[in-house]
Amino acid sequence: MNSLVQQLEQYKQEINAFVVNNADDAEVFRIKYLGTKGLIKNVMGLMKDVPAEQKKEAGLLLNEFKLFTEQKFEQLKQSIENNSEEENNLDWSLPGNIVPVGTRHPLNLVRNKIVSIFERLGFSVAEGPEIEDDWHNFGAMNLPEDHPARDMQDTFYINQNPSWLLRTHTSSVQARVMEKQKPPIRVICPGRVYRNETISARAHCFFHQVEGLYVDENVSFADLKQTLYFFVQEMFGKDVKVRFRPSYFPFTEPSAEMDISCLICGGDGCNVCKHTGWVEILGSGMVHPKVLENFGIDSNKYTGFAFGMGVERICQLKYRVNDLRLYSQNDVRFLKQFTGVV
Ligand code: 2NL
Numbered sequence: 001m002n003s004l005v006q007q008l009e010q011y012k013q014e015i016n017a018f019v020v021n022n023a024d025d026a027e028v029f030r031i032k033y034l035g036t037k038g039l040i041k042n043v044m045g046l047m048k049d050v051p052a053e054q055k056k057e058a059g060l061l062l063n064e065f066k067l068f069t070e071q072k073f074e075q076l077k078q079s080i081e082n083n084s085e086e087e088n089n090l091d092w093s094l095p096g097n098i099v100p101v102g103t104r105h106p107l108n109l110v111r112n113k114i115v116s117i118f119e120r121l122g123f124s125v126a127e128g129p130e131i132e133d134d135w136h137n138f139g140a141m142n143l144p145e146d147h148p149a150r151d152m153q154d155t156f157y158i159n160q161n162p163s164w165l166l167r168t169h170t171s172s173v174q175a176r177v178m179e180k181q182k183p184p185i186r187v188i189c190p191g192r193v194y195r196n197e198t199i200s201a202r203a204h205c206f207f208h209q210v211e212g213l214y215v216d217e218n219v220s221f222a223d224l225k226q227t228l229y230f231f232v233q234e235m236f237g238k239d240v241k242v243r244f245r246p247s248y249f250p251f252t253e254p255s256a257e258m259d260i261s262c263l264i265c266g267g268d269g270c271n272v273c274k275h276t277g278w279v280e281i282l283g284s285g286m287v288h289p290k291v292l293e294n295f296g297i298d299s300n301k302y303t304g305f306a307f308g309m310g311v312e313r314i315c316q317l318k319y320r321v322n323d324l325r326l327y328s329q330n331d332v333r334f335l336k337q338f339t340g341v342v
Pocket residue numbers: 171174175209211212213249251252282283284285287288291306307308309310
């Protein structure tokens with residue numbers, strides 16, 4: 001009797017350890033344990049050798065063992081069905097989920113293009129803080145105390161400390177370069193700038209600039225013109241025409257604004273060029289001697305040219321964006337139109 005109990009215990013362990021992965025494995029189990037020549041049939045045959053007074057007890061044990069094996073078989077079948085249901089629900093031929101890849105922001109596309117053109121001419125990139133002090137934003141740039149650009153209306157001052165402000169141009173970065181570095185200097189300064197304007201299609205309280213500065217011995221207005229001409233040709237194509245108009249900036253003397261022939265109408269006249277055939281794209285000039293002297297640069301030995309352009313403006317001309325607000329609304333219908341542009 002004891003040996004029967006031990007024998008059944010051993011079989012149970014064997015059955016518990018039986019692993020099935022598919023229907024074929026389950027069939028192997030069935031034949032081995034529950035089949036007509038299987039183990040259960042075999043052990044049931046042992047009953048005839050059991051002495052009469054122990055038959056009842058042995059019968060219970062064997063029945064319990066049979067039940068155990070049948071339950072195990074049901075479990076194994078169930079687990080295979082669950083597995084194959086999952087497999088059947090998967091259509092391996094379906095295309096994968098398409099994860100939408102973002103697009104570069106048009107202003108970044110244009111900024112990168114501007115930067116790479118000037119890098120080819122030997123300019124390096126400088127960056128600086130958006131919160132500035134009066135000196136770097138205005139004083140050093142020869143903006144007198146009473147200059148309208150310093151007006152509270154145009155400049156955002158920081159409440160907690162009104163000697164700090166949000167830079168109104170990236171000239172402040174060039175000021176920081178001149179503070180540290182002596183000529184030759186050849187930098188461009190891309191970045192966001194802030195002005196206190198009412199937001200509309202044509203004005204915003206922040207926009208993006210790229211300013212450039214070149215200071216060395218013998219830098220002339222001819223260098224300025226040729227550098228900027230090269231830039232617009234690379235940016236807009238070889239057919240573009242340029243013209244310079246005299247202008248005024250406190251930090252340059254002489255100063256000039258540069259126009260390019262209107263790309264929209266080819267010079268015939270349209271609303272973009274206000275029927276003149278020309279559109280303004282940047283301001284420029286020879287660095288004012290006072291600005292150089294502010295940084296201890298000898299203005300008798302060194303001269304330089306500087307320029308500044310609005311990235312939004314270049315972007316408007318290149319991609320015909322007619323409302324400044326589009327750049328910061330993050331409307332994907334606008335942004336995804338730049339898919340694939342690099
Ligand atoms: C504009 C005009 C300009 C500059 C920016 C500059 C920088 C230094 C010294 C002198 Cl460090 N000038 N920058 C010069 C002329 C024009 O920008 O219309 N920007 C959008």
